Amino acid sequence: MRIAFAGFRHGHINDLYAVAARRDDVEIVAACESHEPTREKVIRGKAVNLTHRDYTEMLAEVDCDAVAVGDYYARRGKVILAALTAGRHVISDKPICTDSGQLRDIASLAAEGNLCVGCMLNLRDEGVFRTMRRLIGEGAIGQVHTVTFLGQHPLSYASRPAWYFEEGRQGGTINDIAIHAIDLVGWMTGRTFTEAVAARVWNARLKEAPFFQDGAQMMLRMDNDGGVLGDVSYFAPEEGGYSMPQYWRFTCHGPAGVLEAALKQENVFLGGRSATPEQIEPDPGVEGGYFDSFLGDIAGTSAAGDLDTAAVIEASRITLAIQEAADGGRLNVPLES
Numbered sequence: 001m002r003i004a005f006a007g008f009r010h011g012h013i014n015d016l017y018a019v020a021a022r023r024d025d026v027e028i029v030a031a032c033e034s035h036e037p038t039r040e041k042v043i044r045g046k047a048v049n050l051t052h053r054d055y056t057e058m059l060a061e062v063d064c065d066a067v068a069v070g071d072y073y074a075r076r077g078k079v080i081l082a083a084l085t086a087g088r089h090v091i092s093d094k095p096i097c098t099d100s101g102q103l104r105d106i107a108s109l110a111a112e113g114n115l116c117v118g119c120m121l122n123l124r125d126e127g128v129f130r131t132m133r134r135l136i137g138e139g140a141i142g143q144v145h146t147v148t149f150l151g152q153h154p155l156s157y158a159s160r161p162a163w164y165f166e167e168g169r170q171g172g173t174i175n176d177i178a179i180h181a182i183d184l185v186g187w188m189t190g191r192t193f194t195e196a197v198a199a200r201v202w203n204a205r206l207k208e209a210p211f212f213q214d215g216a217q218m219m220l221r222m223d224n225d226g227g228v229l230g231d232v233s234y235f236a237p238e239e240g241g242y243s244m245p246q247y248w249r250f251t252c253h254g255p256a257g258v259l260e261a262a263l264k265q266e267n268v269f270l271g272g273r274s275a276t277p278e279q280i281e282p283d284p285g286v287e288g289g290y291f292d293s294f295l296g297d298i299a300g301t302s303a304a305g306d307l308d309t310a311a312v313i314e315a316s317r318i319t320l321a322i323q324e325a326a327d328g329g330r331l332n333v334p335l336e337s
Contacts, residue, residue: 001025003020003066003067005028005030007069007071008031008033012094012120013068013070015122028049030062031048031052033050066089066298067079067083069092072161073176074099076096080096080097089116090118091119092119106313116294116308118294118312121180121184125289126285128267130285131268132188135270141257146229146252147229148250149184149185150249152236153247155238170212171323173212174199174213178216182322183315187307189222193223193318194221196325197227199323201326214234218322267279293306318335
């Protein structure tokens with residue numbers, strides 16, 4: 001697998017670069033970045049070998065099988081469409097685009113060209129959430145009736161890339177963050193989303209960028225009439241915000257009990273099977289599992305429930321629909337395809 005990298009405007013893409021570099025069956029054949037301050041930062045870091053300044057030139061000059069996209073959010077759709085048009089598979093940091101029309105074009109081009117679209121939805125790779133999925137599948141709490149998730153992030157205004165706070169580049173906080181939860185909840189529970197009952201985004205405290213949505217919450221309905229409540233606001237404390245138990249915490253209730261796990265908690269909580277709640281040691285995680293899924297999708301070896309092109313497009317479609325509902329102040333928006 002020969003892979004080229006288009007854009008390093010968000011640090012997440014460096015994880016994918018490192019994952020690809022460690023594999024014997026993958027060769028990194030090119031990397032481009034047109035934004036001069038970012039180029040200088042990447043060069044100083046010495047972990048990435050930049051070969052091009054323009055992704056269109058790279059696509060024309062470099063023989064590759066896939067393109068990894070890490071540009072700023074609102075530009076990703078354009079880069080992905082160019083790569084698909086050139087006949088390349090694509091894997092991107094999340095979100096893959098910020099416009100539902102672009103997403104439809106991405107889905108169409110991928111289907112027409114028999115090409116795969118991957119995404120760095122890495123919460124699936126975490127042992128605690130893999131354990132939650134297994135226990136739900138085993139019927140530990142019965143049918144899931146409610147899910148509550150917290151994915152609040154520190155704002156990190158001084159250190160986050162400046163484009164985040166430039167109007168039209170970030171594309172909305174639900175689409176930015178909640179796609180992780182939308183993908184994970186569907187994968188863990190086996191349920192689909194049918195309705196955005198309500199969603200809200202607002203600017204609460206970042207007066208330097210009044211258009212920026214530092215607040216983001218949603219209420220969703222699942223196909224069994226179950227309910228989902230989520231909060232992905234940028235209100236977590238600057239100090240220690242990524243290490244708190246509220247950072248990516250998922251709580252599922254069913255008729256037989258309650259199941260909970262968080263990214264920064266060691267064990268999985270299960271209540272309902274006995275008078276004393278259980279602390280269950282998690283199953284092993286899978287480092288770079290999202291990339292394994294992408295390669296498996298290309299090879300045609302994906303199994304049911306894998307993070308394949310269909311799963312990436314569906315999670316992106318639902319999340320964009322929720323974002324658009326919040327932006328427009330619309331209630332009871334259907335989410336079924």
